[in-house]
Amino acid sequence: MRVRTGLVGATAAAVAVTLAGPAAAVPARGDHAPTRQAMEAAVRDGVPGATATAVDRHGAWSATAGVGDLRTGAPRSTADRYRVGSITKTFVSTVLLQLEAEGRLSLDDTVDTWLPGVVRGNGYDGTGITVRQLLNHTSGIFNYTTDEDFIGTHFLKDGFLRHRYDTMTPEQLVAVALSHKPDFAPGTSWNYSNTNYVLAGMVIEKVTGRSYASQIRDRIIKPLGLHATSVPGTRVTVPRPSSRAYSKLAATTTGMTYDVTTLNPSMASSAGEMISDSADLNRFYTALLRGRLLPREQLKEMRTTVGIDGVPTMRYGLGLLEQRLSCGVQVWGHDGGIHGSSSVAVSTADGRHSLAFNFNGDWTGDSEAVVEAEFCGKQPAPPLHVPAPPLHVPASPFTADRF
Numbered sequence: 211m212r213v214r215t216g217l218v219g220a221t222a223a224a225v226a227v228t229l230a231g232p233a234a235a236v237p238a239r240g241d242h243a244p245t246r247q248a249m250e251a252a253v254r255d256g257v258p259g260a261t262a263t264a265v266d267r268h269g270a271w272s273a274t275a276g277v278g279d280l281r282t283g284a285p286r287s288t289a290d291r292y293r294v295g296s297i298t299k300t301f302v303s304t305v306l307l308q309l310e311a312e313g314r315l316s317l318d319d320t321v322d323t324w325l326p327g328v329v330r331g332n333g334y335d336g337t338g339i340t341v342r343q344l345l346n347h348t349s350g351i352f353n354y355t356t357d358e359d360f361i362g363t364h365f366l367k368d369g370f371l372r373h374r375y376d377t378m379t380p381e382q383l384v385a386v387a388l389s390h391k392p393d394f395a396p397g398t399s400w401n402y403s404n405t406n407y408v409l410a411g412m413v414i415e416k417v418t419g420r421s422y423a424s425q426i427r428d429r430i431i432k433p434l435g436l437h438a439t440s441v442p443g444t445r446v447t448v449p450r451p452s453s454r455a456y457s458k459l460a461a462t463t464t465g466m467t468y469d470v471t472t473l474n475p476s477m478a479s480s481a482g483e484m485i486s487d488s489a490d491l492n493r494f495y496t497a498l499l500r501g502r503l504l505p506r507e508q509l510k511e512m513r514t515t516v517g518i519d520g521v522p523t524m525r526y527g528l529g530l531l532e533q534r535l536s537c538g539v540q541v542w543g544h545d546g547g548i549h550g551s552s553s554v555a556v557s558t559a560d561g562r563h564s565l566a567f568n569f570n571g572d573w574t575g576d577s578e579a580v581v582e583a584e585f586c587g588k589q590p591a592p593p594l595h596v597p598a599p600p601l602h603v604p605a606s607p608f609t610a611d612r613f
Contacts, residue, residue: 262567278453295546303529411480455550482613
C-alpha cells in the first residue's frame with residue numbers, strides 16, 4: 211500500500227491518517243449499501259470513477275460509480291483491470307517467504323549475502339541490513355520516490371510527459387536512493403521506502419536465477435488462476451477491459467487533468483508495477499490469509515508486525531498491513547498508488563470477508579471511508595460542498611511518495 215491514508219495509499223512515507231469517531235455497528239453480511247454510498251461520495255469529491263468487489267459468506271458483490279473515460283463518459287466496469295501500485299509488495303513478500311520455506315534463504319540473511327556490494331557507501335552497509343528489514347520497512351534505506359529530481363522527472367507534468375515511456379533498471383532506482391544518507395540505523399525505526407522492495411525483487415532474482423516477475427507468475431498468478439493479474443515489466447498499456455487513468459501531475463488540487471493511462475511502469479519495478487482487478491485481488495488475499503500460499507510458520511512471520519509512529523490503529527508486517535477499524539474489526543491487506551490509480555485490497559484475518567477497489571484518479575477520494583463502509587457499515591459524512599462536474603474535476607493534494 212501506500213500507507214498514506216490508512217489502508218489507502220501505501221507508498222506512504224508519512225502515514226497521515228488515523229481513524230476517529232464513535233464505533234459503528236458492524237453491518238449485516240451482504241449489506242453493501244454503505245460501500246456503494248462511499249464510492250459515490252468519492253466521485254462527488256472529484257474521483258472520476260470507482261470500481262469495487264467484495265466477497266463474504268453471501269457471495270460476491272460488485273459495483274461501480276462515476277466514469278471510466280472523462281472524454282466519452284463511458285462508465286467504469288466491475289471487470290476493470292488497473293495498476294495496483296504497492297499491492298505488488300504483498301506478492302513480492304509472499305515469494306520471498308516461499309523461498310524461505312523451501313530453505314533457499316533466510317529472512318535474517320543480510321542484503322549483502324545476496325547482493326554483495328549493492329548497498330554500500332554514503333552511510334550504508336548491506337552487511338548490517340537483513341531481508342526481513344527490507345520487507346517490514348525497518349532498513350533505514352532512503353525512499354527513492356521522494357528524491358526531488360525523481361519527482362520532477364517522473365511525477366510532475368513537464369518531466370512526466372517527457373519521460374513517461376523511459377525504462378529504468380532496478381539498479382538505477384537503488385542508485386537514486388543511495389545518493390541520500392540513510393533515514394536511520396537499521397532496525398531502529400520505521401519508514402516506508404519503495405527502495406526496500408526494489409531490492410527485494412533483486413534478491414528473488416539472485417536466489418532463483420530468474421526474474422521476480424516470472425516467480426510471481428509461476429508461484430501465485432498461475433496456481434490461483436489470476437487471469438486479470440500481470441507483471442507488465444516495460445509494457446506501457448493496461449490490458450482490456452480497463453478504464454482511463456487520470457492525474458493532475460502537480461502538487462496542487464487545481465488545474466488540468468491529464469490522461470496518464472499509458473506509461474512505462476519500470477519506474478515502480480518490484481515496488482509497485484503490477485496490474486490486476488478487484489476479483490483477483492480478493493482471491494489472492496483470501497488464499498494468502500487462509501494459508502494456501504504459505505506454510506503456517508511463514509504466514510505467522512508475515513503477520514508479525516512493527517508499529518507505525520503516530521498511527522496506533524495500524525501496524526506493518528512483511529508486505530502486509532494490519533489495521534483496526536473504528537468498529538473493532540481487524541483487516542489485513544495493502545493499498546497502492548501509481549499515476550492515475552489508487553487501489554486498496556483488504557480482508558479479515560480468516561479470509562471470509564474481503565474487499566478490493568480502485569479509483570481511476572490519484573489526487574482525491576476517501577479510500578478509508580470505503581473500507582469503513584464495507585466492514586463497519588459506516589456511511590460517509592455529507593460533503594461540505596458538491597463540486598461542479600467539469601471535464602477537469604478538482605482534486606486533493608498530489609503526493610509524490612507513491613507506489
